[in-house]
Amino acid sequence: MSDQVTHFIGGVQVAEGATFETHDPVTGGVVRLVHEADRAVVDKAVAAARAAQPGWAALPIAERAGWMRRLADAIEARFEELVAAEIADTGKSITQTRTLDIPRGAANFRSFAEIAAQRPDEAFHLKDVLSYTVRRPLGVVAVIVPWNLPFLLATWKIGPSLVAGNTIVVKPSEHTPGSMAVLADIAAEVGLPPGVLNVVHGFGGGSTGQFLVEHPGVDAVTFTGESRTGSTIMKGVADRVKPVSFELGGKNAGLVFADVDLDAAVEGSVRSVFTNGGQVCLCTERLYVERPIFEEFVTRLAKRAGELRFGRPEDEDTTMMPMISAEHRDKVLTYYRLAEKEGAEFRAGGGVPRFGDERDGGYYVEPTVLTGLPPTSRVNREEIFGPVCHVTPFDTEAEAIALANDSEYGLAATVWTSRLSRAHRVAQSLEAGLVWVNTWYLRDLRTPFGGVKLSGIGREGGTDSLDFYSEPTTITIKL
Numbered sequence: 001m002s003d004q005v006t007h008f009i010g011g012v013q014v015a016e017g018a019t020f021e022t023h024d025p026v027t028g029g030v031v032r033l034v035h036e037a038d039r040a041v042v043d044k045a046v047a048a049a050r051a052a053q054p055g056w057a058a059l060p061i062a063e064r065a066g067w068m069r070r071l072a073d074a075i076e077a078r079f080e081e082l083v084a085a086e087i088a089d090t091g092k093s094i095t096q097t098r099t100l101d102i103p104r105g106a107a108n109f110r111s112f113a114e115i116a117a118q119r120p121d122e123a124f125h126l127k128d129v130l131s132y133t134v135r136r137p138l139g140v141v142a143v144i145v146p147w148n149l150p151f152l153l154a155t156w157k158i159g160p161s162l163v164a165g166n167t168i169v170v171k172p173s174e175h176t177p178g179s180m181a182v183l184a185d186i187a188a189e190v191g192l193p194p195g196v197l198n199v200v201h202g203f204g205g206g207s208t209g210q211f212l213v214e215h216p217g218v219d220a221v222t223f224t225g226e227s228r229t230g231s232t233i234m235k236g237v238a239d240r241v242k243p244v245s246f247e248l249g250g251k252n253a254g255l256v257f258a259d260v261d262l263d264a265a266v267e268g269s270v271r272s273v274f275t276n277g278g279q280v281c282l283c284t285e286r287l288y289v290e291r292p293i294f295e296e297f298v299t300r301l302a303k304r305a306g307e308l309r310f311g312r313p314e315d316e317d318t319t320m321m322p323m324i325s326a327e328h329r330d331k332v333l334t335y336y337r338l339a340e341k342e343g344a345e346f347r348a349g350g351g352v353p354r355f356g357d358e359r360d361g362g363y364y365v366e367p368t369v370l371t372g373l374p375p376t377s378r379v380n381r382e383e384i385f386g387p388v389c390h391v392t393p394f395d396t397e398a399e400a401i402a403l404a405n406d407s408e409y410g411l412a413a414t415v416w417t418s419r420l421s422r423a424h425r426v427a428q429s430l431e432a433g434l435v436w437v438n439t440w441y442l443r444d445l446r447t448p449f450g451g452v453k454l455s456g457i458g459r460e461g462g463t464d465s466l467d468f469y470s471e472p473t474t475i476t477i478k479l
């Protein structure tokens with residue numbers, strides 16, 4: 001299947017720039033021919049956003065919220081088309097795409113419509129002094145997103161940035177342009193004012209992404225991706241001191257205490273390690289298990305890893321997906337070989353599955369469970385971003401917390417325990433932006449979302465998103 005993808009600028013499709021191919025992670029075959037935006041195309045997109053911004057910002061917030069709801073309705077009306085586009089780019093299962101990736105797109109628009117429409121203004125009153133704040137949008141915002149949850153992560157930023165009165169230029173990952181191309185068509189279909197939402201395609205450094213973040217007409221950058229890319233972007237915008245919101249990498253820990261419901265901890269860890277092929281920034285790559293249950297836990301987790309189903313995306317019971325690209329597959333395998341070299345014990349996986357059909361041309365790896373490596377091993381320190389975890393035993397709560405916090409990252413963590421006081425005590429001791437207790441990736445979209453250390457700068461979610469996408473002015477009046 002081949003499909004041409006154009007840019008979306010000023011409300012119309014723009015088929016300019018050289019083209020590049022994308023590939024189906026299931027078979028390695030060509031999926032799309034995509035136009036790459038050069039500096040001139042990026043300039044057009046930023047100019048279109050700039051021209052549209054004053055009119056969009058002048059709309060009452062209730063009207064912008066109404067536009068978010070119309071986009072959500074149209075997403076639901078073209079649900080299966082979006083599901084097909086996402087699967088074609090990522091090879092993810094139809095069950096996950098239908099229950100997580102695309103529904104969250106509509107939910108993102110809806111939740112930020114409500115949060116913005118209901119947000120009270122701030123006023124402060126002293127005896128003879130009244131102060132209040134007014135918020136104005138940042139202007140033109142660059143939205144740069146990764147390939148792992150393409151539609152979910154793009155709409156997570158498009159919703160709040162637009163409802164706050166900004167106009168935007170979105171650059172999806174070069175691996176996954178499809179669902180953003182459909183959203184662009186949806187924006188045209190519902191009649192979103194031209195230039196409010198613009199989409200340009202291309203690569204990162206030395207290409208579209210870099211041209212966009214460094215463009216003088218871009219007022220702020222919201223980025224989700226690798227920590228080192230965030231660092232590069234930060235350098236690129238430093239001269240103009242542009243506001244940045246970064247959701248970056250992770251090396252997330254899971255703490256499993258002996259007092260836990262073992263079935264729940266095993267099943268919860270299967271989800272937190274292997275969902276989306278382990279290609280979720282929130283996935284658990286480091287598990288720490290209290291010694292009395294260590295062997296039982298590892299045995300059961302390894303068994304469940306071996307039971308994950310490498311079906312095709314359209315099979316509803318598929319639970320294991322390919323890596324997004326040959327390069328990413330090779331990166332994950334490099335860590336499997338490194339683990340071997342460092343003396344790890346492979347309790348499950350470690351290789352490449354063989355199907356005897358066209359999927360042997362795809363980018364699959366085996367779900368893998370490792371033990372036996374020290375906390376200093378690269379496997380325990382570096383983000384792998386695949387279906388793999390390392391499990392380490394611990395003896396005391398203090399030791400578990402110290403192990404979990406011994407990381408340059410601080411995005412998410414899970415705590416599995418049946419003791420309420422321990423749950424609160426341990427969760428509050430973890431250096432992470434997000435801690436789940438006896439669950440994983442349960443989301444209330446009103447809560448702050450983001451990480452510390454190498455995992456990010458700032459928070460998005462709820463009013464935290466509106467705070468990033470607007471600037472307050474404090475006005476003080478002597479009464």
Ligand SMILES: NC(=O)c1ccc[n+]([C@@H]2O[C@H](COP(=O)([O-])OP(=O)(O)OC[C@H]3O[C@@H](n4cnc5c(N)ncnc54)[C@H](O)[C@@H]3O)[C@@H](O)[C@H]2O)c1
Binds near residue numbers: 153
């Ligand atoms: N914290 C979060 O919420 C979160 C969510 C999803 C993924 N991630 C992280 O994203 C990474 C995987 O995604 P990826 O491989 O697409 O990341 P990546 O950093 O390689 O690319 C992300 C996006 O940035 C663009 N880009 C790359 N270099 C750029 C540059 N110099 N200037 C401007 N744009 C540039 C890419 O084209 C892509 O659109 C993992 O590290 C994962 O942890 C984090």
Ligand SMILES: N/C(=C\C=C\C=O)C(=O)O
Binds near residue numbers: 148153281443
């Ligand atoms: N930002 C969110 C998820 C991030 C997933 C990372 O891969 C979300 O659920 O809002």
